[in-house]
Amino acid sequence: MATYWQWTNALVKQVLAEHPRGAPIYLHVDDDRIQEAGAEWASPGRDLVSDFCRAVAQEVRASPDGNRISLAGLRAKGDHDRPPAGVGFLALLTLTASRMAADEQFAENNFFSRFRQLLGLTTAQQGRPKGFASGDEEPLWQNWNRWLAQQGYQPTARGGADGPTRFIGYALSQILLSQAHKARLHRLFAQKQWTDVAEPLALFERVRREVGRDSIGSAYLEKVLVEVTGARRTELAEAIYEVYEAWRENPTSQEPVGQRGRTSQLNAGLYRHYDPFDDTVAYRLYPRIARNSSIKELAVFWNGRSYDLTLERPGRLMPDVPISVDDLERLPLSIPATDPSGVIRTVVLPKREFFLLVPDPDFPEAGVFATWGAPRLGDYFVLLCREELLDQLEQLAHENIVRWNGDPVPMGNGWVELRECRVLRDDWSHIYIQNADLASQLRPSERVSISLSGGLHLSSTIDWIQGHGPYITVYSFRSTVQVTIKREGELIDEFTIGRDQPKRLESWWSKPGIYEIQACSGSDQADQRYVRIISLDEIAISPVQQPIGRSIGNATIYGALVEEVP
Amino acid sequence: MTRQFVGYIYNKGAKNASGFLRDLTKFLLLHDLDRAVSSIRVERHPQGNLFCFFIGLPVTSGAGEASFPAELEKYLVEIVGSSRLGVFDWSDISRMVGPEINPAEGSLPLAYHVSPPPVVEDLGVPEEAVERGDQTEKYNLALVFLSAVRSGSWEQFRQIVREIWGASGPPPRSVARRLQLLGHIERSRDRWSIAPAVLVRTPSDSEFVLCGQRSMHLLNVLSSRATVRQSSQPNGDGPSRVVVQTDDVTALAQELQYRTGVPIAISSAEKIARLLPPIDAWQAQLESVKGVVPARFSRCQRFNVIDFVDAPFDESRSGFYRFWQTHDPEHPAFEGYWDADRGVWYRGDWYGLRFLAQRANGSPAHALYDPASRMLKLPELVRPPDLYERVLTLSGGWLPERRQSWLVYRDVSQEIVQLLRGALNLSMGDPDV
Incomplete structure (x- = not known):
């Protein structure tokens, strides 16, 4: 049997696998995850989940059929080489959450009766075992969050609202979809036969519209779908999309099957390229891949040419393939493609009446827009849509809910661009527009959002350079927002700020470390962001991919380097 | 916690109940009073602009009467035009009021700002000649940061320069040109990318200049494996010139690659110079x-x-022209070189176009070279096109220094001078450097 530390290391490795620095990390441990993490110890007849539970039970000295555990050995905070000691135990808590039935109330009693079963404790008694008082797990979660941030990742574990589920809220915050919820979604997709959904958020909104129609079959999942906001909404949408892709790959199966991130079809969005010199706009195909996908390159065959696409950022391939407005007339486009493993066969640009082109989340001020998701509260974005949608959009503009700059710009073939769009109000209750997908994707899910901009930011990470940290701008539907900044738990600043007003003080970012920024406004749900400040010495470089070159005859010059084609 | 309700009658205002409630909610949000007020209730079936309403206030047990915010009282009585009826319990009003309105669920619209049009900076605008003191540290920071980011849009480059230098810093195009001349970055019309790290052979024995991508770690490893000298560019107007002394550059490059994970190439300015076509072919x-x-x-x-002078466009005369539109007298609408023989407009590096114009004007491209000190002097007015100038700067890793009306390039090898002389039709003068 593997030891507690072997399991801890294997699970942490699995949880972090394929995630770039800066990505939000969920300690999402379910039966599948344990099978994947323990693959090297697998043997016929061996139950890896039981192995894992026994390893945790030994570590916390749970006596068989007893009612007491000890967390004394789990306090170590971890360092560069080793995760915090409590992570294996926290993984058991999230496994417990994943095992909850689709409609089981996430009350302490239900939760701990399953927890007791997994740990082999007596089930004759209810609630927390002795030695594990309410709140004892909080320092362990804080250690995990801090350790993740120190490694450059975005922590996500958060407690629930004050009340009886506050502390088990941490475990629940890590489980995006339980096994039972995945099964319910699989059945929903089979029932609805949706085959044309291209974007996780579009699918999410479609699923959310089923709330209250008896088709989801889980009141708990319906509640989550309605209440989830911000970054967690994006992550949940990705998790639902993974179930959707698995169903699309095996539509006849009764239950979710298939390996994570392995499908023969990739979906693509659009990348908008603006040339300020000629004042022209061009679109490019922007294929998306699952975040944990092993695909690193793809050959795409389009209009008689072959394009070799490499990874542009986690979850996206390079936007190199030009897409004209004529091509948009012929949606959906099914484009032949292949990856080195031979799994991928097509990239599909699905049929759409609109594309929401939002600013680059890594560098919002760069002036680049693409289908990176729905606009966040406060974003200025570009809406590329069919002319037929203009009436509905004018209605939103008339109600001062959405505004854009100037007149719609004709792009040809009945497509128009609305530029510098911004959602101004949250008061949509009396608004009805026919295109429900458009309405639900336009409407921001959050009421408070933190935007970090400026400074010297290393793309796709939470890293900024010492002395050049970000400006903080907070968007809210209230006039003021309370902001706190903490560095490694120590309060750096606390202030009230007007919304939409970028603020930065030199003193905030003067020392390297992990900073936690929290914004709350009245009773609106808080938003939270992490920033890691690094010194110049800590900046790492990696080889240049596809550098710009200057061609002369048979040679290309890259700075001081000459590459000659023989 | 219990609640008390302060009742009012709206009897002097002109709004109906929903208009009144919209204004009141907005007032509470603007003054951060939405948490002091737990709810608002209006009488059932309110008629026109005469109705009762009740402000619900949270009361902590044992605290007696709830405190009513003075500014809200003032707003309701003096501005809105209501009269206070008294304080009530829920049981007093429950049968006469409509559904609860929670002010905390209201929302204030976000403001809308039209952003200024994007700044269009053509590749060809000349460098500014402002002296700002030693800028080495700022350039070093920029180079290390750009090396980590590796590539991006031109707008991103502009933002990085603004962040490092502030609003009164050098124009981004100037910073970009200097980094390009030293082989650190490349630029297309609307993007930039860092150039691969290269050890460029200098005319001095066993000395190489580090160009392209760099990091502090790379410099530290380099210093631990070879003799490294860092010096400032003329006027401190560029990143440090890093010179490495080694007898086995191949082994050093391999070791650097092994220790940093970044490929390090070996090259020379002569290699680029041999590729450069005659100026006509370049055009x-x-x-x-x-x-x-x-x-x-x-x-x-x-x-x-x-300099540029007002003159009518002459189709029969080649030259570097600049045009304005009436509505924008500040910025030229178009700059380009007109080739009268071919009847074609060309766009490109500003100094390159000026070089063509000087040639068309018959201005002599007269250079001075001293083989002993390896210094080359060019008149500032015939500064060569960027790729030709890059050969001069890469040769020794030095940016040119302005001396009166001359540009002085250091550590330029004799072979490079010969190659450029042919390609640019330079006439060589007596060595008086």
């Missing part, structure tokens, strides 16, 4: 621009030996 490679109609512009200038 033919420039981007040609169609659809330029000089008659449509309100003002025209032509480069005339020293």
Whole structure:
């Protein structure tokens, strides 16, 4: 049997696998995850989940059929080489959450009766075992969050609202979809036969519209779908999309099957390229891949040419393939493609009446827009849509809910661009527009959002350079927002700020470390962001991919380097 | 916690109940009073602009009467036009009021700002000649940061320069040009990318200049494996010149690659110089621009030996022209080189176009070279096109220094001078450097 530390290391490795620095990390441990993490110890007849539970039970000295555990050995905070000691135990808590039935109330009693079963404790008694008082797990979660941030990742574990589920809220915050919820979604997709959904958020909104129609079959999942906001909404949408892709790959199966991130079809969005010199706009195909996908390159065959696409950022391939407005007339486009493993066969640009082109989340001020998701509260974005949608959009503009700059710009073939769009109000209750997908994707899910901009930011990470940290701008539907900044738990600043007003003080970012920024406004749900400040010495470089070159005859010059084609 | 309700009658205002409630909610949010007020209730079936309403206030047990915010009282009585009826319990009003309105669920619209139009900076605008003191540290920071980011949009480059230098710093195009001359970055019309790390052989024995991508770690490893000298560029107007002394550059490059994970190439400025075509062929490679109609512009200038001067466009005369539109007298609408023989407009590096204009004007491209000190002097007015100038700066890793009306390039090998002399039709003068 593997030891507690072997399991801890294997699970942490699995949880972090394929995630770039800066990505939000969920300690999402379910039966599948344990099978994947323990693959090297697998043997016929061996139950890896039981192995894992026994390893945790030994570590916390749970006596068989007893009612007491000890967390004394789990306090170590971890360092560069080793995760915090409590992570294996926290993984058991999230496994417990994943095992909850689709409609089981996430009350302490239900939760701990399953927890007791997994740990082999007596089930004759209810609630927390002795030695594990309410709140004892909080320092362990804080250690995990801090350790993740120190490694450059975005922590996500958060407690629930004050009340009886506050502390088990941490475990629940890590489980995006339980096994039972995945099964319910699989059945929903089979029932609805949706085959044309291209974007996780579009699918999410479609699923959310089923709330209250008896088709989801889980009141708990319906509640989550309605209440989830911000970054967690994006992550949940990705998790639902993974179930959707698995169903699309095996539509006849009764239950979710298939390996994570392995499908023969990739979906693509659009990348908008603006040339300020000629004042022209061009679109490019922007294929998306699952975040944990092993695909690193793809050959795409389009209009008689072959394009070799490499990874542009986690979850996206390079936007190199030009897409004209004529091509948009012929949606959906099914484009032949292949990856080195031979799994991928097509990239599909699905049929759409609109594309929401939002600013680059890594560098919002760069002036680049693409289908990176729905606009966040406060974003200025570009809406590329069919002319037929203009009436509905004018209605939103008339109600001062959405505004854009100037007149719609004709792009040809009945497509128009609305530029510098911004959602101004949250008061949509009396608004009805026919295109429900458009309405639900336009409407921001959050009421408070933190935007970090400026400074010297290393793309796709939470890293900024010492002395050049970000400006903080907070968007809210209230006039003021309370902001706190903490560095490694120590309060750096606390202030009230007007919304939409970028603020930065030199003193905030003067020392390297992990900073936690929290914004709350009245009773609106808080938003939270992490920033890691690094010194110049800590900046790492990696080889240049596809550098710009200057061609002369048979040679290309890259700075001081000459590459000659023989 | 219990609640008390302060009742009012709305009897002097002109709004109906929903208009009144919209204003009241907005007031509470604007003054951060939405948490002090737990709910608002209006009488059932309110008629026109005469109705009762009740402000619910949270009361902590044992605290007696709830405190009513003074500014809200003032707003309701003096501004809205209501009269206070008294304080009530829920049981007093429950049968006469409509559904609860929670002010905390209201929302204030976000403001809308139209952003300024994007800044269009053509590749060809000349460098500024402002002296700002030693900028080495800022350039070093920029180079290390750009090395980590690796590539991006031109707008991103502009933001990085603004972040490092502040609003009164050098124009981003100037910073970009200097980094390009030293082989650190490359630029296309709207993007930039860092150049691969290269050890460039200098005319001095066993000495190489580090160009392209760099990090502090790379410099530390380099210092631990070879003799490294860092010096400032002329006037501190560029990143540090890093010179490495080694007898086995191949082994050093391999070790650096092993220790940093970044490939390090070996090259020389002569290698690039041998590729450079004669200036006519270079001109033919420039981007040609169609659809330029000089008659449509309100003002025209032509480069005339020293500077631009107002002159009508002459179709029969090649030259570097600049045109303005009436509505924007500050910024030229178009700058380009007109080749009268071919009838083509060309766009490209500003100094390159000026070089062509000087040639068309018959201005002599006269250079001075001293083989002993390896210094080359060029008149500032015949600064060569960027790729030709890059050969001069890469040769020794030095940016040119301005001396009166001359540009002085250091550590330029004799072979490079010979190659450029041929390609640019330079006439060489007595060595008086």
